[in-house]
Amino acid sequence: SDIEKGTYPHYMLKEIDEQPFVIRNIITKYKNENDTIKLDENIRQAVLDSDRVYIIAAGTSYHAGLVGKQLIEKIANKPVETHIASEFLYNMPLLSEKPLFIFISQSGETADSRGVLVEIKKLGHKSLTITNVPGSTLSREADYTLHTYAGPEIAVASTKAYTAQMAVLAILAVDTARAAGIQMDFDPLQELAIVANAMETLADRKEELEQIARDYMSVTRNCFFIGRAMDYHVCLEGALKLKEISYIQAEGFAGGELKHGTIALIEEGTPVIGLATQEHVNLSIRGNIKEVVARGAYPCVISMEGMEEEEDTLVIPHVHEYLTPLVSVLPLQIISYYAALHRGCDVDKPRNLAKSVTVE
């Protein structure tokens, strides 16, 4: 297994670095010779025929599902609900007349997700699994499968599977929109190529990100991530990464919701990571950052080219607004990695966690 790691000290770092290649691989796998999207006709039809999509997932895959909802609703104009797998059966929403269930699962083996699949099949509903393991249980038991082509993910903390899932969801959203006759100038295959380059740029800035981890994470017991719109969903994932491997208590919050409670936790020196990659909320998230700074927070602002301010800690390269999560998560993954490393944690095998949870 040391051989598979090559020169990398940990699988997680290797898998973070693989992300540009994974995205380019996805572009190749989902492209026809004439540069159009290659996707199973039956899957296209299943999404078109449905009146509502229910995304079911756990952990990091759930976070990809939150972004997937935004993409499918905004691009394909189809209503989507994203649900935590373990809650779905105990708290089932009213289903629409023609639901399509999309299961997102790196391993394809998560018992909580499979439990939902078994039940919705009894109800006669159609299902699609988006997974990194095509022969997996969720893949075999669902009607259709879309492969994320990320290659084996060994580190318990998911990185490349998450960005791959969102890339496939973007492609699926555009494919559905085009089939429905919706006009748009967003070409996901072209835009994903720009994303891959942006990822590479960030992966090359590890020293800088390691320094951020030193500055912000060396002694703290907690850390907050704030963002609005899609940045909020990336904040949830950034906080999960940090919790999983560094054991720092971390939470992601919607920028505007802070004042309704969480801001009570801000003390002198509390690290707050703010994401600012969404043009339409740039002003309001900047306001939220000022609010926490006024209470003593130690801010680390990660913005995107075109909306940066002088005091920002890190500026990520510009990518299409639909795809910013694929890029803004990279610095969060890398900061978490170094935070865990410097705190002496077992990065690839964090305590109490399993790579895939096959019990309810």
Ligand code: G6P
């Ligand atoms: C476990 C892992 C998480 C993962 C989740 C869902 O809890 O520790 O990293 O996100 O399962 O796994 P899946 O394979 O269904 O994506």
